[in-house]
Amino acid sequence: MTDSSPTPSSPDGPDGPDLVEAPSRRRWPLVLGALVALAVIAGVVVATTGGEDDATAGETVRIGVVGASDPYWATYEQAAEDEGIDVEIVDFADYNQPNPAVAEGELDLNQFQHLVFLADYNIASGDDLQPIGATAIYPLGLHSKQYESVEEIPDGATVAVPNDASNQARALVLLQSAGLVELKSGGSIFSDLADIDTEASRVQVEALDAALTATSLDDLAGAVVNNDFVERAGLDFDDALAQDDPDDTKALPYANVFAAQADDLDDPTYQRLVEIYQETQAVQEGVVEVSGGTAVMLDTPVEDLRAILAEVESDTRDQQG
The missing domain is CATH 3.40.190.10 (Periplasmic binding protein-like II)
Incomplete structure (x- = not known):
């Protein structure tokens, strides 16, 4: 960053040093002005960096989905915007695209798949995408x-x-x-x-x-x-x-989830986006409406989701020998 602060003036005048300098009443205003300027600069730096605890502050969170035209996604984007989070919903027609896009950093999150699908992807690709929150179970x-x-x-x-x-x-x-x-x-x-x-x-x-x-x-x-x-x-x-039957406890491996890179699981913005999805009534009602009343909405603890994913991955590896 280029320092744009004024260069301190030399006490030497154009004709050499002043041997005697009369007291000036302007010295304190100048000092105060400099302090104010530094405070403004510091404030700008803090505002633009957003602090170290929230790496996504001021950035757009890109979420990959299948079916972005469903009305509840616009409701969700607005609910996130109301909390100061800019969300871009990215549409995919092919289930095989959103996971690689997250793994490669083209997306921050995706929300389109259940845990069994995610387990199959991780094993086939060698990636380690993880659930950060549940959405719903849909009957097949x-x-x-x-x-x-x-x-x-x-x-x-x-x-x-x-x-x-x-x-x-x-x-x-x-x-x-x-x-x-x-x-x-x-x-x-x-x-x-x-x-x-x-x-x-x-x-x-x-x-x-x-x-x-x-x-x-x-x-x-x-x-x-x-x-x-x-x-x-x-x-x-x-x-x-x-x-x-989506209400069957055996159906939990088919719980749909938000997924992220393993390194991003503790990102507070991503976690808040899951909560917005789960807590916004208009979003929840929209999901159920689009599913023809079939969706069973979930707020399953994320620890349970990760445990199920790990179990399915382990069973899959055993199955493959």
Whole structure:
């Protein structure tokens, strides 16, 4: 930083030193003026740095989401702004993008995924993103444009599930509970297409990108559709032929979370942003409304979330041998 303070004047005049200097009444005002100037400069430095305890003061916090057009995000941004926090919601259409963006520092936080998805990402990538707060659990639903009940789906028909590992396992367990497939393992967070007992199952199962399961329904008997894509595809939550139970304690690994880099877990601004999400009634009501009344809102202690993540990661590593 360039020092813009005035250079102290030399006591020597242009013609050499003054041997006798008359007392001046202006000396104290000049000293006071200098002190005031220094105080102003110090104040500017403090204001612009924001202190050492809050590294994000005065900066924009970028949060990656899937579905930024949902009205509650604008409500959330305003609630954060009311507390002096500038938030930018960054939209993604692909679930595979927000985590690398946080890991690489392009985003500060993201909020789009459950703990099982986060565990799979961390293990596959070698990163260590961590939850800093819970948002909600959303049920996973089986939808159809051709049939009005599970029983109507004919034997041998094709049903789609998401192709990412965590949602695929959850979808297969749902299909098993609906009586459409049988899983050799009995069903777990590690089930995949190879776990299907084809001889004992009523339907064939095809894996598609999560964003495409709903839009492919014209060509399928049914599809398990992630909550984010239900309304976008013109579907109604109430029309789901079957769905899992988000109130079940076994569903906690599917709790959606805000995620951050491990080094940022104690950032007070990020923690406050989680609290704003959990404490702002209009945001909470907006989430439930967008989910068609299906979302179960959470304020699970962050220590519990991290413990669940660690357990899922450990089980996944054991599963992979």
